[in-house]
Amino acid sequence: MRHVARMRFSDVAELNRYALGNGLDVLLLKDDRAPIISYQTWFKVGSRDERPGKTGLAHLFEHLMFNQTKNLPAGRFDRLLEAAGGETNAATWVDWTYYYENLPASKLNLVIGLEAERMANLVLKEPQVRSEKEVVANERRYRVEDDVQGQASEVLYATAFRKHPYRWPTIGWMRDIEGFTLRDCRDFYKRYYAPNNATIVLVGDFEPDAALRLIEGAYGGLRSSRIQRPKRSVEPAQRRERVVSLTLPTATEKLQLGYRGPAFGTYDHAVLAVADEILFGGRSSRLHRALISEGELASEADSSLSPFRDPGLYEIWISMREGKRAASAQLVLDAGIRRLQRGQVTSSEMEKAKNRLELAFLQSIETVTGKAESIGFYTTVLGDPRHIFLRMEQLRKVDRADLKEVAARYLQPSQRTIVRIYPKLGTAHD
Amino acid sequence: MTKDTGIKRFVTAGGLVVLLEESHDLPLVNFECVLRTGATLDSVGKVGLARLTAHMVRMGTKQLRYQDVDEAIDRFGAHLSIQVAPSYVTFQGAVVLRNVDALFSLLGHLFTAPAFRVRDLQKLKRETVSEIVDMRDNDRALAFVNFRKSLFGQHPYGRNIMGTRKSVGSISQTDVVRHHRKYYVASNMVLGIAGPLSQGHVESLIYKCFQDLRRGSPPVVRMPEAQAPSGYRLVMVDKPERTQSQIVMGTLGTSFQDADHDALEVANAAFGGTFTARLMREIRSKRGWSYGASSRLGHDRGREAWWMWTFPEVQNTVACIQLKLELYDALMKNGITPKEFAFAKSYLINSYAFECDSPTKRIDQRITEEVMGLPRAYYANYVKRIRAVKREDANAAIRRRLARDRMVVTVLSTASEIDKGLRSLRKWDTIRKVPWDA
Numbered sequence: 001m002r003h004v005a006r007m008r009f010s011d012v013a014e015l016n017r018y019a020l021g022n023g024l025d026v027l028l029l030k031d032d033r034a035p036i037i038s039y040q041t042w043f044k045v046g047s048r049d050e051r052p053g054k055t056g057l058a059h060l061f062e063h064l065m066f067n068q069t070k071n072l073p074a075g076r077f078d079r080l081l082e083a084a085g086g087e088t089n090a091a092t093w094v095d096w097t098y099y100y101e102n103l104p105a106s107k108l109n110l111v112i113g114l115e116a117e118r119m120a121n122l123v124l125k126e127p128q129v130r131s132e133k134e135v136v137a138n139e140r141r142y143r144v145e146d147d148v149q150g151q152a153s154e155v156l157y158a159t160a161f162r163k164h165p166y167r168w169p170t171i172g173w174m175r176d177i178e179g180f181t182l183r184d185c186r187d188f189y190k191r192y193y194a195p196n197n198a199t200i201v202l203v204g205d206f207e208p209d210a211a212l213r214l215i216e217g218a219y220g221g222l223r224s225s226r227i228q229r230p231k232r233s234v235e236p237a238q239r240r241e242r243v244v245s246l247t248l249p250t251a252t253e254k255l256q257l258g259y260r261g262p263a264f265g266t267y268d269h270a271v272l273a274v275a276d277e278i279l280f281g282g283r284s285s286r287l288h289r290a291l292i293s294e295g296e297l298a299s300e301a302d303s304s305l306s307p308f309r310d311p312g313l314y315e316i317w318i319s320m321r322e323g324k325r326a327a328s329a330q331l332v333l334d335a336g337i338r339r340l341q342r343g344q345v346t347s348s349e350m351e352k353a354k355n356r357l358e359l360a361f362l363q364s365i366e367t368v369t370g371k372a373e374s375i376g377f378y379t380t381v382l383g384d385p386r387h388i389f390l391r392m393e394q395l396r397k398v399d400r401a402d403l404k405e406v407a408a409r410y411l412q413p414s415q416r417t418i419v420r421i422y423p424k425l426g427t428a429h430d
Numbered sequence: 431m432t433k434d435t436g437i438k439r440f441v442t443a444g445g446l447v448v449l450l451e452e453s454h455d456l457p458l459v460n461f462e463c464v465l466r467t468g469a470t471l472d473s474v475g476k477v478g479l480a481r482l483t484a485h486m487v488r489m490g491t492k493q494l495r496y497q498d499v500d501e502a503i504d505r506f507g508a509h510l511s512i513q514v515a516p517s518y519v520t521f522q523g524a525v526v527l528r529n530v531d532a533l534f535s536l537l538g539h540l541f542t543a544p545a546f547r548v549r550d551l552q553k554l555k556r557e558t559v560s561e562i563v564d565m566r567d568n569d570r571a572l573a574f575v576n577f578r579k580s581l582f583g584q585h586p587y588g589r590n591i592m593g594t595r596k597s598v599g600s601i602s603q604t605d606v607v608r609h610h611r612k613y614y615v616a617s618n619m620v621l622g623i624a625g626p627l628s629q630g631h632v633e634s635l636i637y638k639c640f641q642d643l644r645r646g647s648p649p650v651v652r653m654p655e656a657q658a659p660s661g662y663r664l665v666m667v668d669k670p671e672r673t674q675s676q677i678v679m680g681t682l683g684t685s686f687q688d689a690d691h692d693a694l695e696v697a698n699a700a701f702g703g704t705f706t707a708r709l710m711r712e713i714r715s716k717r718g719w720s721y722g723a724s725s726r727l728g729h730d731r732g733r734e735a736w737w738m739w740t741f742p743e744v745q746n747t748v749a750c751i752q753l754k755l756e757l758y759d760a761l762m763k764n765g766i767t768p769k770e771f772a773f774a775k776s777y778l779i780n781s782y783a784f785e786c787d788s789p790t791k792r793i794d795q796r797i798t799e800e801v802m803g804l805p806r807a808y809y810a811n812y813v814k815r816i817r818a819v820k821r822e823d824a825n826a827a828i829r830r831r832l833a834r835d836r837m838v839v840t841v842l843s844t845a846s847e848i849d850k851g852l853r854s855l856r857k858w859d860t861i862r863k864v865p866w867d868a
Contacts, residue, residue, distance in 0.1 A: 010455065033455065034787035075715065078706045083773055085780020088705075104783045134718030141674040142721055142741055148567050249670045251566050251867055282504035284497065293496070296553070299560035319567075321560040348505065355507030359526055362458040367788055424670075 001026070001216050007386055015375065015385060018212065022224045023196025026215055027375050027385060029203045031368055035105045037204030038372040041115050042098040042380045044199075045192040047170040048310075051230055053179075056136065056172015057188050058097055060180060062090040063132040064189075065099065070121035074128065077114055084110055093170055095309045096380045102369055105205040109214055115200075116218035119193055124185045133177055140171050148248055149317060152256040152419045159242050160258050160313055160417040164235040194225030199379050203372040235311070242417040247424045252299070253326040254421035257333070258313035259411050261305055265382045269305065270394035271406040272314060276303050277353035278345060278403070279336055280316070284352065286336045295332060297324045309381050313417075314410065326420055337411045343404035350400070357395050437796055438629055442636060444645045445617025449796050450632050451624045451789040457527035459625030460790045463537070464797050467613035468517045470586035470732075471651060478593020479601050481514040482554055483609045484521070488512065489550040491543045496550060499540065506533045514591050517653075517731050518801050527626060531635060538639030541614065548603050558598050565592075566867050569842050570741075572667055573676035576864060577840040580665045581680065581735055585656045616640070618648035620800045624789035653732040658682045658836040661859025664852060665838065668845035669866035675747040675843035679754060680737030681833050683727045686802050691727075692815045693827035694736075698727045700766040700774035700824070701757075702738055708770065709738060712757060719746045731802055736832060744843055748851035751839060755856070762834050765825030774824075778816050785809070842866070 004017040009029055018026040050057050066088075068074040081088045086103040101111045144150040154169045161167035171177075200219075202211055238260050262268035279287050280303040291298040300319040306312030318329045339345075365371045365388070378387040438450045472479045488510065489496040503510050508525035525533045565571050575590050582588030592598070621640075623632060658681050684691040695703075702709035702725025713723035720740040728734025738758075742750040766774070786792050786809065795809040841848065845863055853861065 012455075033453075034783070036783050036787050075706060075711070079773070082704050082706055083776045083780070085777060085783060087781070087784065102784060104780055107780075131715070131718040135714055135721055138674065138719070138741070138743060139721040141743060145673040146569055249866075251563050283500035284504045289497070289500075292557075293500070293553075296556060299557070299564050319564060321556075322563055348501070352501075352504040355526060355529075356504060359458070359507045359509060359524060362456050362526065363524060366456060366458065 001212050009371075016208065017385070020195060020216065020219060022220070022222055024219050024222075025199040025379065026212070027199065027201045027379060028208055028211060029371060029375065030206065030208060031203055031371065032205040034368070035205050036102065036368060037105050037108055037111075037202060037206055038100060038102050038369045039108070039111045039115065040098055040100045040201040040372045040376045041119070042096055042199040042201065042376040043192060044095075044197050044380055045097055046093055046095045047168065047172075048094045048165040049192065049229055050165065050168070052168070053176060054184060055168040055176045056170070057180065057184060059092040059171050060132060060136055060177070060185070061188065061193075062092045062097060063136060064124065064128065064185060065090065065118055065122060067128045067132070068123040068125070069117050070123060071117055072114075077118065080110065080114065086111070094166055096377070098376055098380075100369070100372070108206055108211060112214045112218045116222065119195065119198065119219070120222045122189055122193070124182060124189060126182050129180065129182055129185055133180060136171065136177050137174065140174060140177065143171065144169070148250050148254060148421060149256070151246065151248065152254065152317070152421055153315070155244055155246065156256050156258045156315070156417055156419050157313070159244050159419070160238070160260065161235055163233040164310065165233065166235075166308065166310070166312060191225060191227060194227070195219055195222045196224035197227055199376060201372045201376045201379070203375070204368045238415045241413045243420065244418070245420045245422065247422045250421065250423050252322055252423065253320040253324070255316075255318040255320070255326040255329055256419040256421070257316040258417045260415045261312050261314040261410055263309060263311045264307040265387060267394055268406050268410070270391065271398050271402045272410060273305055273357065274350075274353045274395060274398045275340055275403050275407055275411075276305055276314065277356055278340065278349045279303065281353060281356050286339070287333060290332045290336060291318060291329055297321060297329050297332065307381065330418075334413075337407060340403060340407040341411065343400055345400050345403055354396060354398075358392070361392050437792060439796075440633070442616060442640065444641070444643050445615075446636070446640055446643060447620045447800055448632065448636055449620065449622040449793055450627065450629065451793055452627065452629070453624055453789040454626045457626065458524060459527055459530045459623065459627060460524045461522070461624075462622045462794065462797060463521040464620050464622075464801050465519045465613060466517070466618050466648065466801055467519050467609075468515050469589055469591040470516045470653060471613070472586070472589070472593070475597060476601050476605055477589050477597040478558060478591070479605055479609055480519060481591055481593070482551070482558065482598070482601055483606045484512045484514055484519045485554050486546055486551060486606050487521075487540050487544050487610070487614075489547070489554065490545050491539050492545050494539065499536065502536055503533070508533050516587055516591070530625070530627065534635050534639045538642070541640070542642040542644070544610065546603055546606055546610070551601075551603050551606060555598050555601065558592055559595055562592050562595060562598075569669065569672070569676045572669075572866060573678045573840050573842040576665055576667050576842070577678040577680070577737065577838060578735065580663060580840060580862070581658060581682070581838045582656055583659060585654060587656055587730075587732065587734065611644070613648055614644065615646045615648055616643040617645070619643070620797050622793035622797045624793050656682060656733050658833060659838065660836055662835070662856065663838050664858045664861045665840045666845045666849065666852070666861070666863045667840065667842040667866055668863055669842055670844055672744060672842070672844045672847075674741050674743050675841050675848065677740050677742070677747070677751060677754070677839070677841050678737055679751070679837060679839040680725075680735055681836050681838065682831070683734050683736030684827075684831055685731060685733045686729055686804060687731070688733070690823065690827040690830060693819050693823040694831055695727055696771065696774050696778060696816065696819050697766055697824040697828050698725055698736065699778055700770035701725055701761055703774070704777055709754075709757060712753065713740055713742075713750065719743070719750050744847045747841065747843060747848045748855055751841070751852070752855055758837070759834075761828060762832060765828055766821070768821060771821040771824060775816060775819065779813050782813050785812075
């Protein structure tokens with residue numbers, strides 16, 4: 001095990017990075033305020049590594065990985081962890097997949113053994129694949145088919161992107177989920193589930209030397225993989241506004257917008273994050289006031305900036321009040337953005353945005369799990385956990401001129417996609 | 431001030447209980463102010479009053495409009511949210527350390543001198559109605575609201591905390607002022623703080639900001655005993671174009687105060703409280719019918735609900751309900767097995783570390799003890815109590831608490847797809863169909 005880097009994480013804690021000969025990346029942060037640990041395994045594989053017709057495969061693995069392995073019968077993995085008082089789950093998005101276990105500190109040995117086992121020895125057979133496909137189809141019905149916002153978000157990305165893999169949903173198209181074969185799964189596992197494609201993050205109450213010995217013992221013998229990713233597609237610039245309309249069983253009109261945004265990690269992304277705070281952050285923000293508290297047009301107005309390795313979207317979701325038209329919300333939104341583009345930002349707005357982002361940053365690293373997630377995410381997406389703190393520095397640096405310039409560059413109607421949702425006539429009672 | 435497991439507790443002259451855990455990890459302060467009031471105290475025609483009153487508190491004082499309050503909270507790098515539960519109301523938030531004094535000063539003004547302007551109340555009422563309408567998009571929430579309504583009937587636990595369009599419309603400024611006068615008194619509040627603050631700092635903050643809290647005794651509230659309706663009752667919440675059904679079914683469970691509450695907790699963990707429990711194994715692992723399958727035991731001052739939740743594809747709805755009824759019958763008849771029992775205990779004992787792994791969680795537990803009238807160290811003794819539970823206790827709790835013949839089954843789905851199958855599934859004592867946008 002080679003020590004690669006050391007960085008200060010807080011006044012009392014330092015983060016250490018190590019590398020195993022087979023390419024496994026290991027990050028350790030000791031935090032002994034409670035007798036617990038968070039153990040996370042981040043794989044550099046997400047829905048961007050899929051191809052049309054096989055969408056949702058990365059997410060399917062989030063399910064399959066909890067099944068049988070060479071040395072553990074089906075169900076044993078979860079049962080051992082739960083008996084130990086642990087919580088385990090996983091998440092997948094466009095650029096990554098990660099698995100986590102939160103456990104009492106005394107169970108470190110157990111979790112290291114289990115994670116190493118499933119990284120190398122997952123057993124993929126027809127019955128497990130069939131059953132998990134069914135579970136994932138049900139998950140999709142829950143999150144997309146029967147959810148207004150879930151449907152809108154899927155249509156938004158499918159319309160905004162034409163070449164890049166961000167155009168398909170991470171959970172996959174239903175027909176693709178139904179069509180996965182055992183061979184698809186075996187190939188995917190062989191290619192992406194290997195030590196040289198993974199980062200282990202351990203945060204909590206443990207002895208670093210003992211933890212390193214355990215990790216080396218469990219993973220040292222695993223073989224690295226030759227990872228050939230699909231050829232990257234570059235999304236061409238969007239030059240015209242794209243509009244899609246849906247009619248759904250819902251009581252009120254809705255509006256989902258997506259402006260083509262910058263890649264995560266760039267300075268533009270940090271600037272747009274500050275702009276987003278000015279527009280939608282908190283109850284005193286421009287658009288919360290104009291749409292909800294003072295304007296009384298909408299009941300909900302949310303936004304998010306996609307934290308993707310490649311340029312993603314700046315998403316906006318507005319749910320109208322009864323009888324209010326989505327078109328009126330769009331006019332309000334456009335006016336709020338135009339003021340940003342003209343450089344009309346007050347000192348108070350700037351102060352609020354930065355203080356709120358600082359609060360969010362502190363909250364994100366408050367718990368052992370939060371710290372591990374931040375370390376794993378920044379390492380996997382940007383290659384270095386130092387970006388946790390560099391990001392905060394970028395946010396502090398943003399000034400009015402940056403906001404004006406970035407708003408003018410990204411928040412143009414020609415670069416946005418709009419999904420308008422109308423209540424289906426006859427489905428709502430008056 | 432007494433020290434107890436790292437948490438300091440003191441009571442102000444007016445009776446406000448303050449709990450503090452000093453934590454110097456980050457320049458961040460978390461706080462929670464909980465009042466012993468809630469939706470169960472709303473009178474029959476004014477459901478939603480506790481919630482509206484809580485939200486009116488943050489609408490400003492004579493000197494500050496709601497816009498000023500929102501502006502200040504955002505400028506401080508703070509967050510303040512309000513949650514209203516059946517038996518309590520929580521003002522919960524966080525603030526960056528350098529602005530903690532300013533934020534507490536604002537909170538003090540809001541609690542002690544709210545303006546309760548009529549125009550703000552009208553605005554909040556319109557906002558509440560729009561939230562009630564929005565809930566129609568949330569299938570899960572709609573299923574749960576209808577389940578509780580059917581299970582608890584006229585009991586306050588059966589209410590939708592937000593109220594209805596009609597009940598919200600009937601709430602006046604006088605109602606809000608009266609509710610506030612009655613319940614927002616120092617001795618009815620518990621304030622918990624976790625962060626890098628010394629005892630001296632907190633004491634002076636509380637003295638400065640909360641000394642004007644009204645004094646006096648809040649009314650003693652007696653909760654009526656809940657009664658589950660007899661027989662098997664089916665409620666279909668009819669929503670068009672559903673691809674899956676949200677199924678919530680259950681009966682009454684226990685209250686915090688019941689002697690067999692812990693035993694039933696162990697039984698529930700074995701049956702449906704974990705990812706590998708019996709319910710999940712049968713419905714998701716073996717059959718792949720539902721993404722989630724769980725059972726839960728409600729916790730409150732009075733006897734709460736026990737329920738199972740699944741969401742299968744529409745075509746598996748009837749079979750899934752049938753299986754759940756069979757599993758329930760088997761649970762009532764045979765209880766949990768020795769292996770399941772040992773596993774559930776191990777899980778609850780070992781996972782307790784995560785119930786108290788941060789200052790905020792520890793403070794929250796202490797607040798619950800104070801607000802729910804639980805014995806001091808109720809949570810500190812949790813593991814000891816679970817260890818003491820025997821399998822006979824768990825199975826006796828199942829038989830005593832979970833009624834075999836009092837079951838409410840609520841299904842949100844497209845009724846035309848499941849109506850026939852459900853009607854022929856068993857003999858139902860009542861069948862009710864509710865439109866999704868009722």
